[in-house]
Amino acid sequence: MPTPYEPAATRMRATPGAASEGVPARPPLLRDRADGPTPGVCAAVARHLGVSRRLVRIAVVVLAFSGGAGVAAYLFLWALTPEVEGATWAPPPPARSERRRWGVLLVAGLALVVTGFALLVPAVGVSVRGSVLVPTFVIGVGAVVAWSNLDATQRSRWLAGGPDGMGWVRVVLGAGLTLAGILVLVTRGRSVNDLWDAVLAALAVLVGALILAAPWALRLWGDFRREQDAAVRATERADIAAHLHDSVLQTLALIQRRSADPAAVTRLARAQERELRSWLYDGPLGSQESLAAAVTEVAHEVEDEHGVPVDLVVTGDRPFEQDGGALTRAMREALLNAVRHGRPPVTAYVEIGPGGVEAFVRDRGDGFDLESVPEDRLGVRRSILARMERHGGTARVRRREDGTEVELRLPPIEGEES
Amino acid sequence: MTSSRPDPTPSGVAVRVVLVDDHRMFRTGVRAELTDAMAGAEPVCEFVGEAADVDAAVAVVRAEAPDVVLLDVHLPGGSGNGGVDVIRGCAGVETLQGRPVRFLALSVSDAAEDVIAVIRAGARGYVTKTIGARDLLTAVRRVADGDAVFSPRLAGFVLDAFGAAAGEIAEVDEELDRLSAREREVMRLIARGYQYKEVAKELFISVKTVETHVSSVLRKLQLSSRHELTAWAMGRRLV
Structure with missing residues (x-):
């Protein structure tokens, strides 16, 4: 049975091979969207350093347990590493089934980490109460899941169309986790009923803020769209201007210079007419x-x-x-x-x-x-x-x-x- | 160019022509060329008016009731459909002899949808602006007599649009969505650059019969609901 790591292995073999020609240039530190549902930090580091991904992952986990350095490094790298889609060295995106397996692996890993923490915390005797730690952790995970949708490439895709199915799942899951975490953190074991008034008040404030911000946000959105339209029009205009310059203006200049030769003028005019006609009526050149x-x-x-x-x-x-x-x-x-x-x-x-x-x-x-x-x-x-x-x-x-x-x-x- | 000077009208009256084009230079050029071509002979046509946009064109045609309107396909004004709007706006106008005003499209555009659109709106023919003065005179005379004028390019469009080039042939002549075998032959010869007279000779028929075939093709072009034609017209929001 093919393991999910097979394509990854091919990828790893391919990358050093490509870099080994001449000066062993390191691939740039870039995250690739094709690396699955995770932000791809470990894969990026592995690619950059030319070591196995698994090694990097283990290192991160180990570091995470030594005072949280791994977590900090991970978040830091995630925030600062640019994400690209299909860089030149990138392998073809993994098949869908592989992505699903990645998802399963991710969830299983998260469950393991949570359990580990729950067991670890009393054992180590850290004086942090579970009632704070667990919700904080849940908030963190929720935020990570939701934010992972806001990587640059994804954002542009959002503007173009909606997020894809996976994106919605992430947003909803992340938001749900975060909200639940905050709720648990805030109630700290008290009854939810006690909090009801506070929740209502918070909601009212939120709605108020929304109402206040809506016209402003709408105007911003409108401005943004207008700017985009203007940019598209400007590009079109520039294209037309460039075309006219390359063709019609050049021909007119030639005609002026050779005005003594009627045959040449006719020829130039005819050729130009044909070119312009095909550009206007035939659209982009077909096959x-x-x-x-x-x-x-x-x-x-x-x-x-x-x-x-x-x-x-x-x-x-x-x-x-x-x-x-x-x-x-x-x-x-x-x-x-x-x-x-x-x-x-x-x-x-x-x-x-x-x-x-x-x-x-x-x-x-x-x-x-x-x-x-x-x-x-x-x-x-x-x-x-x-x-x-x-x-x-x-x-x-x-x-x-x-x-x-x-x-x-x-x-x-x-x-x-x- | 071998097309002989057009025969004088039976009544000997010059065809009254209105010239519609948004370029003054072009109008002047056409007038000068046609006048030159008629010099020294009996005048075939006389210019009774000019217009540069749709509304002016409709007004002039209604006022002058000419025999033939030389019509540019692309014109400013109206509801944005250029020549088509002029033809629509002049619907029902009759000449002094009580015949409907005929339109001959004269355009630089070779785009199929432009050509088909004016023909379907009612123009009796379509020639490109590169046509020679003699040929244009012949065309004007022909349109005035109620015949159709097909340029090689229009004939090519027709063969394509009716699938005749692909071998689709009507079983009965009356079928609107296909050309008959004879009509196809006539269209093919016109596409090859033959004059009506030459077509007649090639097919051993009379020029009158050629004209009948061409008019029949024009009628099919105007009335057919064939998919390709409708698609072209749809593109110009005419249907």
Whole structure:
């Protein structure tokens, strides 16, 4: 049966290994949220010193019994050690079942410690009465449990959503323990009834304080939210400004400098328009691994190189694979021919469907006869016709009344025929 | 560009056009270009008004009752839906000949939802602002005659939205949620950059038949409750 310590052991082996390269740099003294329900102080110290966790735990417990130094050190370290979630060296968070076992271990340990104290106190003969010690201890435990939720990372998570189930359990348990402890400490064996008036008075004061503080707290909360919103907006604005600076302003500067060259200006303006359009309407760049994206990129490339607008329409999509790559390259060649030898407008239509891919590139030039193209002109024959045939597709060059149309066809991806 | 000069109207009357766009420079540019393109020939259209926002546009259209409104998709004013608000605000306005006022969307936006939204609101067509002057004149004339004008891009959207590219074909022509096989062919050729005339030649049908098919696709686009179309419209809070 796998023990709960197995992952921990792997972790311990991994950490010194990572640090042993070159100068044995110590891992920073950081607590990791993935270390289970405890604050993770012992684990952090163990990691930092490169010793076994168990050793550290034993040391802390031993120290705790020598005048409480261990407890003090533990609390001190807990308060001052920053907590991180998943540091670079951190192992993957333990599985849920392990966390549960940790919880069981924790409760069992607490029970043992409490019993130990109860037995120990009369034996040692410390002149502290149990009626004070036990409630104080309970208060302490309650506070620790409740506070453990207020570590920095957890707090940010609270603001984002609610605490998770475990968090609520901790808060309720901690609050309950603390309240019970205080109650016991205060009553000191007297009847609860005697305290009733005092409790009522205390409650009244609390409610009064709440009423007084509520508007102030609400305003603080509102301010906080407003500040957050403003920060988000400012970030967005900064993003847009950065983008415009990198793209539009640069292009405008280029256009001013090259204003004598109308072709260059047209090209720059067209490229910028396309870039801005895709930024505005397409949202963040999707997967570039699709055939539609590849075809679009090729069309834009040709447009940029030759400054002739290409009207591209794409419907459907499919993953980019080798045959699609061949089609993309053949289409690039066809587009290049169209912008070089034909006349605008150059239109391209790519239909990607379950029946395969069809691509059409059309220009309005004088057209040419494939037969009249000299044998040594390789562009059309090799780059378009032969390439498509090699990849199981077909290509056809049609001379029309006005211009030429190149048709490329690919069969559907195998196994995906519908 | 091979599209011949548009035929003069049977009645010989120029199409009365209102130009709606929030950029003055663009309005001036379109007017100048179209005027240049008509120079030396019988005028195809005459500009009777301009507007820069939704409310002004509705007022001008109601006052002038033009044959065709060249309409930008994005406009300030109204309830924030730009061209769609203009079309809604002008519902029921009739031209001097007693025909409904037609709208032709003219926009830089290629976003599917913008295109589909104005078409579904009632525009007879959609062309991008990069269109040539001659083509624009042809489009204006066509819209004035009650036909539909599809740019290659709009045809691509239609093929995508109706699943025609994926092979969905209507069993009967009347089915609103799918294109018929013939309509699909016409749309594919338009997406490939063919003029109506070229489509007709390619399919061995008359230009009139091509126009009929395109109008039928437009009707489907406007009336269909197909999921993809509704989703687009929903995104613009139009349904």
